[in-house]
Amino acid sequence: MPVMNIIEAVRDALRTQMRQDQRVVVLGEDVGKFGGVFRATSGLHEEFGADRVIDTPLAEAGIIGAAIGMALYGLRPVPEIQFGDFIYPAFDQIVNELAKFRYRSGGQYPCPVVIRTPVGGGIRGGHYHSQSPEALFIHTPGLKVIAPSNPYDAKGLLLAAMRQNDPVLFMEPKRIYRASRGEVPEGEYELEIGKANVVREGSHVTVLCYSGMVSIAEEAAKKAEGQGLSIEVVDLRTLMPFDIDTILASVKKTGRCVVLHEAPKTCGFGAELIAAIQERAMEHLEAPILRVAGLDTPFPYTLEHEYMPNADRLLSTVRQVLEW
């Protein structure tokens, strides 16, 4: 099997699906000849032409608005938002339009648009090239939210996203775009949307994580192993709908849980996971569920590694939960 990084896996998914399905088009800022600022669409313009790999004017509301219209008419647009931080000019189109089209039309107008966007910090991007806005979209009924952590999942989930009929926000972990490498099957395969992955079994505590934080959790788990501490790492992969069964099974087994994410802590997705777990499995909990998350400040530049969660912080919190 070929070895790819995440960017290559995303590109491979796009190419595979575009070859299969004439209706798939890619649009966004710099996605054409340039192939995207992260090169995720590189080569697609040459292969599929300017009609299917479309450089747009600089306007996110236009990109998503047009993608909606394209989807209504019968295409399968896969717009790119250059950075997750620049998704907000399209916020109204996403939360008031895209998410609600099927519902508000009584089921008449499905709107299968897959929005790809790189998220997360750690690339020296400061305030505006580092954000993790997933909670805003998880809170919006009608959207699916997918956040893969590695090349295999990225390709399998992106293919699945492009083949179903609901709008999807597909968040790509830009810090490890190139650093995360692994075997990726050629051609088609799909991963089921809504299924988490227990990437590492453990017995003492469950760590729930996704996107760029999975490798941090794995690093911590490895370190902990040497200290006789067994951490189960669950990669959620899909955040909406999230895989409550796998989560509950793990937490019931370990009795303890820590949630790890990059987005600011307050009102982040971690809060929902905690609320959902304690609603359903409180009797299994031997300690409070704690969060290791981004701080409740805007994302800083120089001190970004003080801002972001890391393996040490995760371990210290895991210990807190174990000692509770």
Add this chain to the structure above:
Amino acid sequence: MPVMNIIEAVRDALRTQMRQDQRVVVLGEDVGKFGGVFRATSGLHEEFGADRVIDTPLAEAGIIGAAIGMALYGLRPVPEIQFGDFIYPAFDQIVNELAKFRYRSGGQYPCPVVIRTPVGGGIRGGHYHSQSPEALFIHTPGLKVIAPSNPYDAKGLLLAAMRQNDPVLFMEPKRIYRASRGEVPEGEYELEIGKANVVREGSHVTVLCYSGMVSIAEEAAKKAEGQGLSIEVVDLRTLMPFDIDTILASVKKTGRCVVLHEAPKTCGFGAELIAAIQERAMEHLEAPILRVAGLDTPFPYTLEHEYMPNADRLLSTVRQVLEW
């Protein structure tokens, strides 16, 4: 003391502060001669003139963007967004600009803008005149979020908001704009931002609520009283920063808690409250904390009263918590 409804209290706060502070200006769609579609600014145009009560073109991004510039230059703008549902075109200006101005400029540029907007359902408004978007803004570091439930609080908190130096989202419960009436002091007074109010003491269970849901909680508490069930109702009033001390004191006392809000349940503010409480007071909890919230669907029209939380649903959930 005069008796006012919420609209009158808001108007009174605006008028009081505008008389005191020349820097306060009001801007938005239809806020001028018409006095706002809910009439919150009625009479202000006559008293303060078109320079300080400004009808804008139809563009929320322009309203907030201009308000930011005004605040930077030295005014104290109080923009109105006609319905909370229409705040999204201004989302980028609010979350990427307004919220971050002080921080990103190293403290050089505070940005004291108070955004007023009516929120919540129950007025036959369907998808787009009923939403409760607070969670999106609570998740955004740099904003304060205030959600009064009655005229007295509305005036006191709005005055306080206009006199401090951080950006505020001031959410007004439109369903009870006129129905909620009460005594309101003339002239100036301030309520402290960040302080919750125990509107009804009780011993069996704590209900945390805010905005239009407080009256629902009170209704339920009254009903429950006859059944020998003692509910403590805490009106949070400020959602960011929320009053963790009052919340913990109440939950520690009762040992049980239900959170009530109108916004969709998943990733709503209730999740944060639950996470925060169980992190700090798990040993005091005798049952999981449950939520009664809006459903995870877009807000419907005909069936809005099936969608929205009500006293019966709250009571049934309270009983579930008690019987756990």
Add this chain to the structure above:
Amino acid sequence: MVAVQMQDDLRRVLDDDGKVLLGAKVPQVSDEMLHKIFDTMMLTRIMDDRMMRLQRQGRLGFYMKSIGEEASHFAVAPLRPSDWVFPSYREQGAWFWRGYSVTDFVNQMFGNEKDPVKGRQMPVHHSANWLNLVSISSPVGTQIPQAVGAAQAAKIMGKDDVSMVYFGEGTSSTGEFHVGMNFAGVWKSPCIFVCRNNGWAISVPREKQTAAKSFAAKAVGYGMPGIRVDGNDILAILQVTNEAIERARAGEGPTLIEALTYRVQGHSSSDDPSVYRDPKEPEIWERRDPLARLRGYLKQRGLWSEAAEGEISERHNQAITDALAAVDTLGPPPVESMFDDVYEHMPWHIAEQKAWVMSQERTKSPHYHH
């Protein structure tokens, strides 16, 4: 705003009485089409009246009239059924023209179990995918880039369908107007932008929306033609839309049409225009009524009779009466249906909420009226 006659950049065919202006080019329109337009315009006006009366009686939650602006609705008349229309909330005539039934219309008003959108949205927020009429949403302007996307999709897929999108002059102030127009200009999308300049955006007069000389002038910024047309002159409307559709279908790109008209009544049933505008203003415009002008034209052409109009009026009134009678027998959509269509397949958390709600005591929606 009032001195329409004096604006020389304005396309007109008919004078205020429906007589063809000296030297005006009358577009090719069949008698049959004229009849159908008159018939549909009558229906639109009658429906407006009946619905507004119901609203005033407290039987309907909300309504938005379009009286005085109806001619602009028939910009859709020269379209083919396969073309797409992205309406705003004030073009009832466009819906009827394309075949939306009185029954569907009325059921949508009541949000009942037969409402095509299942009681999900407020009155006047229709959707009819079988007619390529796109679901209306309240946030203004959002439909503009969407219409461009649909138009461009047709082009990409090698079809010659066009899109037409409606919006008010107030909506030209939104960012969505700009990004939609700009994309269409750059892409040369087959999209026709119809700006109904009815002078008011709720309480805000058009002078407070833009300092531009006209709304049509905004086309300059997007490299497309901008045409101002008397929005109460059905023949002028047909003329300019014919041209725009032809251009679009020929691959020559988009057109902005400003239809100059007037919002004779309040913004909606919730509005009270006496607070903010001179009650004399509408009177002037009533003299330029598009229906009366069309009637005048038909008369001159010998295509109108009192009897025929009586028949039309009676037929439509009866259809509405019948639809309303049927409404009395209809209930709200089933509570279970509230959980459908959020996604194609219901995810676990919505299923869980559905089960819970159905197990709770039923709320009787206090404002479900018959």
Add this chain to the structure above:
Amino acid sequence: MVAVQMQDDLRRVLDDDGKVLLGAKVPQVSDEMLHKIFDTMMLTRIMDDRMMRLQRQGRLGFYMKSIGEEASHFAVAPLRPSDWVFPSYREQGAWFWRGYSVTDFVNQMFGNEKDPVKGRQMPVHHSANWLNLVSISSPVGTQIPQAVGAAQAAKIMGKDDVSMVYFGEGTSSTGEFHVGMNFAGVWKSPCIFVCRNNGWAISVPREKQTAAKSFAAKAVGYGMPGIRVDGNDILAILQVTNEAIERARAGEGPTLIEALTYRVQGHSSSDDPSVYRDPKEPEIWERRDPLARLRGYLKQRGLWSEAAEGEISERHNQAITDALAAVDTLGPPPVESMFDDVYEHMPWHIAEQKAWVMSQERTKSPHYHH
């Protein structure tokens, strides 16, 4: 794009060699101002070079050059200190002109403990409230309505300050451009919009941003004058901005200025333009270099000498060297400072997070470089 000379709606004063064009009106500029502009333009270019070299050496995270576009930075020259400027990220000269120091500039690049914005933002995101230079943010266009708000605030407060706002031609595609321009038109705000049309938005050429004839033409849609100026001709820039500022101060409202220039280098240090554009294109523009043209003009006026330029160059290089030397002694901002300025007063939850972070093992920021 290349044939600037042939565009007759373009304001020019100097030819490509810095000679005054036949019949051109030379704006009134003191020799002192010309000297200072030359001096500051030199600094801008030298700084760009030095910073880019540091970036290439891996000592700096990121940089954005403005070479070839510097004349447009001096649109701020005719402003008063009390006027406000809302920059985008590519107008270094405007900062230096207003008094921003080499030391502050360099410290901001490194985000160190002396960075005026406390290491909060990426390089080239300055802020200087003592100079009425507003904090730069990355999302493009957001500053446009903000600048209008500040201009309007001045008007409301009875002051005659004006605002000037910069943005690229790509940014004219955003909704923010539209809403800002539109508000300014309606309000007649004293705001000057400077669109640096440098031909490219990262990899997207200007033809893909708009189908309009020019960016200045967009002013029509907002009822304000739109002026195209040779953006590499400092005298023309001063001429048109003088006019615009005069109009604004006299209460006559806003102006849109399109400064036609060219992005000679990549978008930023992360960009590789060879992937998307003909490497010959920049060469043509280098012949129109604004610094060389200003030098040419000064020479003709007897205001330039090699020695003087040498002194300027040496002085600026030395200042940068000194600032860089100081940088070596400076650390990152204290970790505690990361929690300040989210709000005026630190709320409990941030205090709690601060205490927790400070109690954890210190992370050594892996990319804090000296």
